[in-house]
Amino acid sequence: xxxxxxxxxxxxxxxxxxxxxxxxxxxxxxxxxxxxxxxxxxxxxxxxxxxxxxxxxxxxxxxxxxxxxxxxxxxxxxxxxxxxxxxxxxxxxxxxxxxxxxxxxxxxxxxxxxxxxxxxxxxxxxxxxxxxxxxxxxxxxxxxxxxxxxxxxxxxxxxxxxxxxxxxxxxxxxxxxxxxxxxxxxxxxxxxxxxxxxxxxxxxxxxxxxxxxxxxxxxxxxxxxxxxxxxxxxxxxxxxxxxxxxxxxxxxxxxxxxxxxxxxxxxxxxxxxxxxxxxxxxxxxxxxxxxxxxxxxxxxxxxxxxxxxxxxxxxxxxxxxxxxxx
Amino acid sequence: xxxxxxxxxxxxxxxxxxxxxxxxxxxxxxxxxxxxxxxxxxxxxxxxxxxxxxxxxxxxxxxxxxxxxxxxxxxxxxxxxxxxxxxxxxxxxxxxxxxxxxxxxxxxxxxxxxxxxxxxxxxxxxxxxxxxxxxxxxxxxxxxxxxxxxxxxxxxxxxxxxxxxxxxxxxxxxxxxxxxxxxxxxxxxxxxxxxxxxxxxxxxxxxxxxxxxxxxxxxxxxxxxxxxxxxxxxxxxxxxxxxxxxxxxxxxxxxxx
Numbered sequence: 310x311x312x313x314x315x316x317x318x319x320x321x322x323x324x325x326x327x328x329x330x331x332x333x334x335x336x337x338x339x340x341x342x343x344x345x346x347x348x349x350x351x352x353x354x355x356x357x358x359x360x361x362x363x364x365x366x367x368x369x370x371x372x373x374x375x376x377x378x379x380x381x382x383x384x385x386x387x388x389x390x391x392x393x394x395x396x397x398x399x400x401x402x403x404x405x406x407x408x409x410x411x412x413x414x415x416x417x418x419x420x421x422x423x424x425x426x427x428x429x430x431x432x433x434x435x436x437x438x439x440x441x442x443x444x445x446x447x448x449x450x451x452x453x454x455x456x457x458x459x460x461x462x463x464x465x466x467x468x469x470x471x472x473x474x475x476x477x478x479x480x481x482x483x484x485x486x487x488x489x490x491x492x493x494x495x496x497x498x499x500x501x502x503x504x505x506x507x508x509x510x511x512x513x514x515x516x517x518x519x520x521x522x523x524x525x526x527x528x529x530x531x532x533x534x535x536x537x538x539x540x541x542x543x544x545x546x547x548x549x550x551x552x553x554x555x556x557x558x559x560x561x562x563x564x565x566x567x568x569x570x571x572x573x574x575x576x577x578x579x580x581x582x583x584x585x586x587x588x589x590x591x592x593x594x595x596x597x598x599x600x601x602x603x604x605x606x607x608x609x610x611x612x613x614x615x616x617x618x619x620x621x622x623x624x625x626x627x628x629x630x631x632x633x634x635x
Numbered sequence: 636x637x638x639x640x641x642x643x644x645x646x647x648x649x650x651x652x653x654x655x656x657x658x659x660x661x662x663x664x665x666x667x668x669x670x671x672x673x674x675x676x677x678x679x680x681x682x683x684x685x686x687x688x689x690x691x692x693x694x695x696x697x698x699x700x701x702x703x704x705x706x707x708x709x710x711x712x713x714x715x716x717x718x719x720x721x722x723x724x725x726x727x728x729x730x731x732x733x734x735x736x737x738x739x740x741x742x743x744x745x746x747x748x749x750x751x752x753x754x755x756x757x758x759x760x761x762x763x764x765x766x767x768x769x770x771x772x773x774x775x776x777x778x779x780x781x782x783x784x785x786x787x788x789x790x791x792x793x794x795x796x797x798x799x800x801x802x803x804x805x806x807x808x809x810x811x812x813x814x815x816x817x818x819x820x821x822x823x824x825x826x827x828x829x830x831x832x833x834x835x836x837x838x839x840x841x842x843x844x845x846x847x848x849x850x851x852x853x854x855x856x857x858x859x860x861x862x863x864x865x866x867x868x869x870x871x872x873x874x875x876x877x878x879x880x881x882x883x884x885x886x887x888x889x890x891x892x
Contacts (some may be wrong), residue, residue: 361732395725399654411646412733421862440657456729
């Protein structure tokens with residue numbers, strides 16, 4: 310069942326179309342990702358779904374409620390973690406959660422037990438009574454995720470949840486998100502411009518560029534569109550040409566003792582290749598598997614990589630800042 | 636649907652109390668200026684006779700309601716402008732996306748801001764007792780409190796109105812210099828407005844604080860430029876209008892980035 314339905318949403322800022330007639334559905338219980346470079350329209354899309362930006366046209370429903378006509382109903386059913394921190398740094402972690410709980414009108418006993426529960430989930434119980442201004446960036450992020458879960462929302466929106474965090478903290482946050490998705494069945498909608506994040510976390514990914522969704526599928530299917538995985542074998546001895554005869558080998562390239570094979574679903578082909586090598590008396594020193602990444606997919610659809618797009622975006626921002634200063 | 640969530644009002648008030656308590660130094664700091672005025676102006680002009688101050692009332696006694704009014708003006712404007720800090724630190728978004736009506740948010744802010752502001756007002760009044768100030772009686776005191784409430788709400792409303800239309804904190808100093816200080820100097824806090832030249836006097840008449848301080852002075856000291864009923868009527872109307880404008884601007888404001 311679809312818990313988020315988006316139909317032809319459009320949002321313009323003066324003559325710039327930030328979101329250009331986007332449509333997609335998010336199924337109940339999945340982790341759905343919008344992947345794209347900065348300025349692609351991810352955040353604007355999310356802002357419309359969480360009812361703080363009004364769409365110019367189009368329709369969307371979240372948890373069965375219209376995002377324009379039933380704003381408060383939508384708000385009761387969603388949790389939000391914004392791109393930039395939105396905590397009161399003069400309050401403790403626990404007080405931030407309590408504030409949130411009361412704003413959502415949660416009764417006293419539920420409030421207390423939920424606060425302890427979500428603190429436990431993000432492992433902040435020990436730090437709960439310290440002022441947020443003494444928290445590290447990662448801890449603040451975790452507290453915000455905990456807060457997003459306080460009122461047991463049906464859908465949790467995460468806007469660039471791991472932006473600016475180190476690899477270790479990022480991994481931790483991925484774990485929390487997966488954990489809450491698995492144990493509570495909370496649907497998660499997130500935006501990111503990190504390939505690994507979309508690949509690792511999301512059950513389905515919408516690739517978004519210049520306000521449009523250019524591709525939408527599971528990470529695996531998206532990568533399969535790009536085609537073959539590449540298995541590189543280092544041959545010690547034997548007749549490497551034999552691999553050419555295998556039916557599933559689409560491409561065959563040889564450099565001295567290195568053989569590169571283009572295949573589909575490489576991880577399943579390695580055991581077959583090994584057995585085949587043994588039967589043909591070929592000795593293999595090492596095996597390497599390269600799978601196409603979502604970066605390759607993005608490149609395929611847009612002609613540039615996300616990294617290049619982001620670099621261009623930064624350049625533009627810098628120009629704008631400079632112009633404003635003059 | 637315009638319903639008020641009392642729990643939201645309460646927690647917004649509670650947050651303000653905690654923040655004020657944790658910024659004790661700021662509260663103490665805000666007492667320094669009125670104290671300086673007391674010590675330097677109050678003692679310096681002790682024997683001065685000014686037109687508008689009747690014989691037998693010394694300048695210090697005249698000054699006290701003005702200082703209470705000043706304390707209320709600054710702390711209330713500050714409370715209203717608090718929205719800018721919330722914008723700056725992103726917390727405003729957290730408040731705005733809750734399923735609570737903005738009316739409840741305005742009420743919560745008013746409740747919190749006025750509590751800490753009135754507390755500062757009473758603190759100044761309390762300090763002035765060491766300088767010879769005597770509360771004239773329960774009736775006068777209660778009337779003064781009514782005026783203190785009106786002043787507080789008026790200027791929280793004004794602060795809220797400005798903060799709702801400002802993007803960031805850059806304009807804060809401008810507002811202090813171009814709005815708050817003129818309101819203070821023109822209000823008759825330091826000298827009777829009868830002393831102002833004719834062409835400036837109308838500015839004092841459109842300054843809401845003039846009526847607040849005049850009312851308090853009438854209630855606490857027994858001298859006032861206008862009848863207390865006039866002070867009360869004018870200030871009440873201005874208060875309602877400004878609070879309505881402030882709430883309206885806040886309700887229709889953009890959440891920002």
